Amino acid sequence: STTRPAVLAVMKLPSFYLERLRQSFELLDRTHQTDPQAFAQAAPRIRAVTGGGESLVDRALMAQLPALEIVSIMGVGYDKVDVPAALERRIPVTHTPDVLNDEVADTAIGLMLSVAKKLPQADRYVRQGLWETQGAMPLTRKMSGARLGIVGLGRIGQAIAKRAEAFGMSIAYTSRNRKEVKYAYFPSAAELASQVDFLVVITPGGAATRHLIDASVLRALGPQGYLVNVARGSVVDEAALVEALQQGVIAGAALDVFENEPHVPPALRELDNVVLAPHIASATVQTRGAMASLAFDNLAAHFAGKPLLTPVPECR
Ligand code: NDP
Secondary structure, three states, X not given: OOOOOXXXXXXXXXXXXXXXXXXXXXXXXXXXXXXXXXXXXXXXXXXXXXXXXXOOEOHHHHHOOOOOOEEEEEOOOOOOEOHHHHHHOOOOEEOOOOOOHXXXXXXXXXXXXXXXXXXXXXXXXXXXXXXXXXXXXXOOXXXXXXEEEEEOOOHHHHHHHXXXXXXXXXXXXXXXXXXXXXXXXXXXXHHHHOOOOEEEEOOOOOHHHXXXXXXXXXXXXXOOOXXXXXXXXXXXXXXXXXXXXXXXXXXXXXXXXXXXXXXXXXXXXXXXXXXXXXXXXXXXXXXXXXXXXXXXXXXXXXXXXXXXXXXXXXXX
């Protein structure tokens, strides 16, 4: 047939993914946000939705797409996709697990080193000429050999643990279920936090993990403890975190994700014991390329009548 399936991209996507989509599909690039008239005209023939891990694919959007057959997320997290609403219409949702494990784990280790050794602060120290006027920087904290706690020992959590082993760290974790691993298990985030120097959060987002890291967990982590969040902003009570950082309840934090992205509370930006990143944990050319390929291949499989490569667990 000459009519290519219509695909709606609901987020700004990398050009290499958009180009591949254009080759096989009629691509509507964020038309639902930019051109309501064109969207209303195209909506009845849109058969697929794609977007990054932060894509909002709610019941209201899906209700406007009567021909929708598949939602392909270019990311492993899909907490803003209303999966129950999709399942009601037997619309499968796919994501991109595993291909980003190394990248996100690398970023987590980088953030741990950054917050402990104050590497971004050190860069600023030199640029601002403080080395010349103030002399040496204050001493920082060694990471090798320290105690690491991982909240969420899934695909990425295990990749972080593997790297931390090479740093001679002792490793403990919490998750819903205990795993067949040699690392120490704690049944709650607070119990884990009380036993570690670095607490790295790498669970999914969504209602089930909302504010899993609250004021009590931060108190348990304590004044020598560092928090690293590469999961979702919703997992950490951001207001409680700001207060804990301001009052020395914890030593510092490194954050790749925030409750209301791209808004970062000014109070966080003002703190010197904090390292901030704009949701870049998987954002290299190589890994985003692999994620785009997998997101594309799921769409291609669907329209070829073949089994999906990586449906989300609820759709398997
Ligand atoms: P997995 O599903 O493999 O692992 C998730 C882990 O979280 C599991 O160990 C799971 O426990 C645990 N978990 C889930 N719910 C809870 C809960 N309520 N309390 C405690 N632990 C819980 O996912 P991935 O490792 O592939 O990815 C994890 C998340 O990381 C993604 O969902 C995404 O939100 C985030 N992410 C962020 C990125 C970024 O750019 N910053 C990039 C990539 C991912 P159990 O095994 O017992 O079920």
